[in-house]
Amino acid sequence: MNNITENITENMTGKAVAKGGSARGHSMWHYTFIRLRRNYLAMIGLVVILLLILTAVFAERIAPYGYSAQDYMMIRKPPSPKHLLGTDEFGRDVLSRLIYGSRVSLQVGFIAVSIALAAGGMIGAVAGYFGGKIDNLLMRIMDVQLAIPTILLAIVISSVLGPGLFNLMIAVGITAIPRFARLMRASVLSVKNTEFIEAARAMGASHMRVILLYILPNCMAPLIVQATINVANAILFAATLSFLGLGVQPPYPEWGGMLSAARPYLRSNAYLSIFPGLAIMITIVALNCVGDGLRDALDPKQKR
Amino acid sequence: MNAVYQTLQTSDNSADKATDRDVSAPLLDIRNLFVRFYTDTGVVHAVNGLNLSLSKGKSLGFVGETGAGKTTTALATLQLIPSPPGEMKGEIFFEGRDVMKMTEPEKRAFRGGKIAMIFQDPMTSLNPIMTVEEQIMEMVELHAAAVNPRERAREMLTLVGIRPERGKDYPHQLSGGMRQRVGIAIALACEPDLLIADEPTTALDVTIQAQVIDLIKKLQSSVRTSLLLITHDLGIVAEICDDVAIMYAGRLVEAADLRQLYKRPLHPYTRGLFDAVPRLDSDPNEKLAVIPGLTPDPTNLPEGCGFSPRCPRARPICREKSCGMREYEPGHFVDCHFPLESRGDGQ
Numbered sequence: 001m002n003n004i005t006e007n008i009t010e011n012m013t014g015k016a017v018a019k020g021g022s023a024r025g026h027s028m029w030h031y032t033f034i035r036l037r038r039n040y041l042a043m044i045g046l047v048v049i050l051l052l053i054l055t056a057v058f059a060e061r062i063a064p065y066g067y068s069a070q071d072y073m074m075i076r077k078p079p080s081p082k083h084l085l086g087t088d089e090f091g092r093d094v095l096s097r098l099i100y101g102s103r104v105s106l107q108v109g110f111i112a113v114s115i116a117l118a119a120g121g122m123i124g125a126v127a128g129y130f131g132g133k134i135d136n137l138l139m140r141i142m143d144v145q146l147a148i149p150t151i152l153l154a155i156v157i158s159s160v161l162g163p164g165l166f167n168l169m170i171a172v173g174i175t176a177i178p179r180f181a182r183l184m185r186a187s188v189l190s191v192k193n194t195e196f197i198e199a200a201r202a203m204g205a206s207h208m209r210v211i212l213l214y215i216l217p218n219c220m221a222p223l224i225v226q227a228t229i230n231v232a233n234a235i236l237f238a239a240t241l242s243f244l245g246l247g248v249q250p251p252y253p254e255w256g257g258m259l260s261a262a263r264p265y266l267r268s269n270a271y272l273s274i275f276p277g278l279a280i281m282i283t284i285v286a287l288n289c290v291g292d293g294l295r296d297a298l299d300p301k302q303k304r
Numbered sequence: 305m306n307a308v309y310q311t312l313q314t315s316d317n318s319a320d321k322a323t324d325r326d327v328s329a330p331l332l333d334i335r336n337l338f339v340r341f342y343t344d345t346g347v348v349h350a351v352n353g354l355n356l357s358l359s360k361g362k363s364l365g366f367v368g369e370t371g372a373g374k375t376t377t378a379l380a381t382l383q384l385i386p387s388p389p390g391e392m393k394g395e396i397f398f399e400g401r402d403v404m405k406m407t408e409p410e411k412r413a414f415r416g417g418k419i420a421m422i423f424q425d426p427m428t429s430l431n432p433i434m435t436v437e438e439q440i441m442e443m444v445e446l447h448a449a450a451v452n453p454r455e456r457a458r459e460m461l462t463l464v465g466i467r468p469e470r471g472k473d474y475p476h477q478l479s480g481g482m483r484q485r486v487g488i489a490i491a492l493a494c495e496p497d498l499l500i501a502d503e504p505t506t507a508l509d510v511t512i513q514a515q516v517i518d519l520i521k522k523l524q525s526s527v528r529t530s531l532l533l534i535t536h537d538l539g540i541v542a543e544i545c546d547d548v549a550i551m552y553a554g555r556l557v558e559a560a561d562l563r564q565l566y567k568r569p570l571h572p573y574t575r576g577l578f579d580a581v582p583r584l585d586s587d588p589n590e591k592l593a594v595i596p597g598l599t600p601d602p603t604n605l606p607e608g609c610g611f612s613p614r615c616p617r618a619r620p621i622c623r624e625k626s627c628g629m630r631e632y633e634p635g636h637f638v639d640c641h642f643p644l645e646s647r648g649d650g651q
Contacts, residue, residue, distance in 0.1 A: 132388065195428040202382050202423075203490070204416035204446045213442075217433050 035297035042293020048286035056102040063096035068251040076269045085275045088258075089265065094272065097253035098279050104247075104254045105283065108169050108238040109231040115173030116234075117227050120180025125219070127181070128188030129211060139185065142178040150175040154237065158246040168247045172234045183226050187219040221298040228291035232284040239280055255280050329400050330357040331530050332381065332498055337394035339376050339385060339554075346603035350376040352554040352610075354394075355629065358498070358547075363524060363531035365541030365562070367577070368551035369599050374534045375424075377551075378500045382419060383411050399497070417447040420491035422520075424503040426483035430475040436486045437461070437471030440493050447494040460489040464519060481512035488519060492527055499524065500532045505540065517543060538581055542566060550574050553600050553610035556629065560636040570632055570643035573611050609640070617642050 036042055055062060064084075071091040079086045085094040123142070127135040145153070154171045161167035191197065192215065200214050239256025241247045248254040250261075255276045262272035339351040351373040358364045368374050379385055380392055383403055396403040398418065406414065420443075423429035431439060440457035448456070458468035464485040466478075475483055484504060491499055501520060505513040521544050524531050533545060541548055542562065549559040550571065558571040569575045576595035597614035600606055606613050612622040619642065627641045 195423050195425055196431045198379075198384065199421070199423050199429045199487075199490075200431070200442075201384055202415055202421045203443050204412040204414070205442070206412060213434075214431055218431070 032294070032297045036293050039293040039296060041289045042297075045286035045289030045293065048282060049290065052102055052106060052283060052286075055099055056106050059099050059103055063093075063099040065093040065096040067097050067100040067253050068092065069096075076265060076272070078269070078271060086269070086271050088261065088272055094258075094275055097258060098255070098275060101253040101255045101258065101276070101279070102283075104165060104252070105235045105238065105280075107165070108172060109235040109283075109287075112169045112172035112234040112238070113176065113227050113230050115169065116176035116180050116230065117223065119173070120177040121184045121223060123177070124181040124184025124186075125188050125211070125216065128185040129192060129215065135185070138181070142181050146178045150237075151240065154241055155244070155246060158241060163246050163249055165248050168238055168241060171241065171246075172237050175237070176230055176234065179230070180223065180226065183222055184219060187222050188215055191215050191218045225291055225295040225298065228294055229288060232287035232291070235283060235287075236280065330359045330397075331399060332532070333357040333395075333397040334377070334381065335395040335397070337377065337380060337396065338392070339373070339380050340391045341389045342391070343389060343603075348602045349605055350554055350602060351380065352605070354551075354555060356549060356556065356559075358530055358532060360497070360530055361528060362547060363533060363545045365545035365548045366532055366534045366551065367536065367538065367541060367548060369536070371599055371602065372551045373554040373602075374551055375502055378421065378502055378532065378534060381500070382415050382421065384415070413447070416443055416496070417494055418496055419498045419500060420494070420496040422484075422487050422491045422499065422501040422504045425507045426480055426487055427507065429487055430483055432475055435472050435474055436466075436478065436483075436489075439486070440471070440490050443490050443493045456493060457489075460493050461486075463492075463523070464489045480508055481515060484508060484512075484516050485519065488516070488523065492523055492529070495527050496529055498530045498532060500534070502534045503536070504533075505535075505537070513540075520544065538566075538577065550577070553605060554602065555610060555626075556637075556639065557611065558636075558638045558640075559629075564633070564636045568636075570636065570638040571611075571640045572615050572617050572644060575644055617644075 036046075069092060071087065071093075073091070074083060074087045075091045076089055077083060077087045083093050083095065085098065088094055088097070123138050127138040154175050157171040157174055158167055161170060197210060197214055200210050205213070235255075238247055239254070239259065242254045242256030243260040245257075245260070248257060250257065258276040259273055259280075262269070262276070265272050334354055334356040337351055337354040337356075338349075341348040341350060354373070354377060356364075356366075356377070366374050366377070376385070381396055381398075381403065383406070385392055392404065394404075398414070403411070403414065430436065434442075437454065437457045440460050441453035444451055444453040444456045457471055461468045461471050466482055466485055466489075470478070470482075475486070478486065484507075488504075499520075504520065505516050508516060517540055520531070520533075524544075531544070533541065535541060545562055547560070548562055548565045550557050550565075550573065552573050558565065558569065558574045565574065566578075569578055573595070576593075579593040580595065582592055595614055600610060600613065606623070607625075608621075608623045609615070609618070609626040612618040615622065622641055627639055629637045629639045632638045632643055
C-alpha cells in the first residue's frame with residue numbers, strides 16, 4: 001500500500017507543483033474581492049457607501065448644527081459659507097439635516113432588506129427544497145402579493161401600523177419579500193438537483209445538514225447581489241413613503257421627507273430640493289454600482 | 305469459479321434464501337427488485353425484478369446501455385430513490401440485513417460508512433464552495449468519530465496521489481482527473497465494505513481514465529473493499545472485474561464469471577455488445593456492427609422478453625413470456641429461450 005502511494009504520488013506531484021497556484025487556502029470571498037477590486041466603478045461605489053456609513057455613525061460630530069436647530073434670521077437662505085447647503089423654511093441647516101438623514105436612509109435600506117431577505121429567503125428555501133403542495137401554496141401567496149402594486153401595499157401597511165421609522169422598515173421589507181422568495185426558490189431548485197447534493201446524501205448526510213452546508217451556501221451569490229440592489233430600492237421607497245408623509249415624522253430629517261417639504265419652494269429655492277435629491281441619487285447609484293460589481297465578481301463563469 | 309448469482313425468479317423462494325444466507329452470505333444480495341417512477345408521462349419501469357449478488361472482496365462489472373437501470377439500482381441500494389415519484393419493491397440484503405427495513409438514522413450510518421459511491425461526473429459531484437479537504441473531512445466526521453478528520457483527509461489525498469497541501473484548494477482549481485481522485489478519496493475515507501463506482505471514467509479522457517482505473521484497482525485490493533463497477537465499457541470491466549452482469553431494460557440478461565462471459569456470451573444482446581466494440585485490426589472503412597433498434601421505452605416495456613423486438617433470434621414465445629434466469633452452464637446464468645450455442649469470439 002505504501003508502495004502504491006509513493007508511486008502514484010511521484011507521478012502526480014510534478015503536475016501538482018506546476019498547477020499549484022500562489023493563492024492557496026483562500027476562501028471564495030477572497031477571490032470575489034480580488035475580482036471586485038478590478039471593477040473601479042464598484043470600488044468607487046463601495047467607498048461612497050463606506051463614507052455614508054461613517055457619516056451616519058458620526059453624525060453628531062460632523063454636522064455643524066443640530067438637525068432641529070432653528071435660526072430665524074436665516075430662513076430659506078441659499079448656500080453660504082455659514083450654511084454650506086443653505087437653510088430651509090424654518091432656518092435649519094440643510095447640510096446638518098442631510099447628515100442626520102443619512103442615518104434613517106441607511107437604517108431603512110439595510111434593515112428593510114434584511115427583513116425581506118430573511119423572510120423571503122426562508123419562504124423560498126422551504127418552497128424550493130420540499131416542492132409539491134407547500135411550494136405551490138407559498139408561491140401562489142407570493143404571486144398574489146406581487147399582483148398588488150407595491151406602493152399601495154406599503155401605504156396600506158404603514159397606515160395600519162402607523163407612521164414611524166420602525167414601521168416604515170417593516171412596510172418596505174414586506175413589499176420586497178416576493179422578489180427574494182422567488183429568487184431563493186429558483187436557486188434552490190437549480191442546486192437541489194446537482195450531483196454533489198446526491199453525493200452528500202450518499203455520504204450519509206441528513207436533510208438538515210444538506211440544506212445548511214450544501215444548498216444555502218451555494219444559493220447565496222444571487223441573493224447577495226439582489227440584496228445590494230434592493231437596498232437602493234428600499235431607500236428610494238422609504239423616501240417615497242416619507243414624501244407622502246407615512247415615514248419618519250418631523251422634525252427628524254429624512255431625505256424623502258425633506259424633498260416633500262421643499263416642494264412648495266421649488267421655484268424660489270430650488271437648492272432645497274436639489275440637495276436631498278442628490279443625496280438620494282448618489283447613494284443609490286453607489287449601491288447599484290456595488291451590486292453590479294458583485295454580480296460580476298460572483299459569476300462562476302469568470303473564475304480564472 | 306466463484307459465481308454467486310442466484311436463479312430467483314420470485315421472492316417467495318424462501319427455502320433458497322434461508323440456506324443461502326447461512327452458508328456463504330454474500331455482502332450484497334438484491335432480490336427481485338422493482339423500481340418505478342410515477343411521472344406525468346406514465347409509469348417508468350426502471351428496474352424490473354432484478355436479482356444480483358456480490359460476495360466480499362469481489363468486484364462485479366455492471367454493464368448496460370444508458371437507461372438500462374444501472375444507476376437506479378445503485379441508488380436503490382443506497383436507499384436514495386426520491387420517494388414521491390419513485391417506488392421500490394423487493395429486498396436488498398447487505399451483510400444479511402434488509403436495507404429497506406432500516407430506520408432513517410441507520411440508513412445514514414450505512415450510506416458512506418458501509419457503501420460509498422463514486423459519481424460519474426467529477427465536475428459536478430464536488431461541492432464548489434468547500435475545499436476538497438473539508439469534503440473528505442465531511443465523510444470522516446459523519447462516520448468515524450474517533451479519527452482526526454483533517455489528518456485522515458490528508459492521508460487519503462496522499463493515497464490517491466494528490467499532495468496534501470492541495471487539500472486547501474477548491475474543486476475548480478483541480479483538473480478533472482484530480483477531482484475524480486478526490487471523489488475516490490472521499491468514498492474510501494471510511495473504508496467502506498462496498499464501493500459503487502458509477503461510470504467513474506466516462507467524463508475523463510483516455511489517459512486519465514487509465515490512471516483512475518489503475519487507482520481504483522489498487523485501492524480496492526489494498527483497502528479490501530468489494531466493488532460494483534457500473535460502466536458501458538467492456539474493456540474496463542475486463543481489466544478490473546471478477547464477475548460481470550449485463551443489464552437490459554431493467555433486468556439482468558446474463559451474468560457470469562468474467563472469463564466465461566467474455567469467452568462465450570450466451571445472450572444475443574451480450575453478443576451484440578461485443579460485436580459493437582471496434583477492433584484494432586478491423587478495416588477502418590468498415591462500418592461498426594450495431595444492434596438494430598433502440599432500447600424500449602421504459603414507460604411501455606414490451607411483453608415477454610425485453611430484448612425480443614430487437615433480437616435476431618426471437619421467436620413467437622419470446623414475445624409472450626421471458627425465459628427467466630437459468631444456469632446454462634455452471635456459474636453462467638442467462639435469461640434467454642434460445643441462447644447462442646456457437647462459441648462467441650469476445651475479446
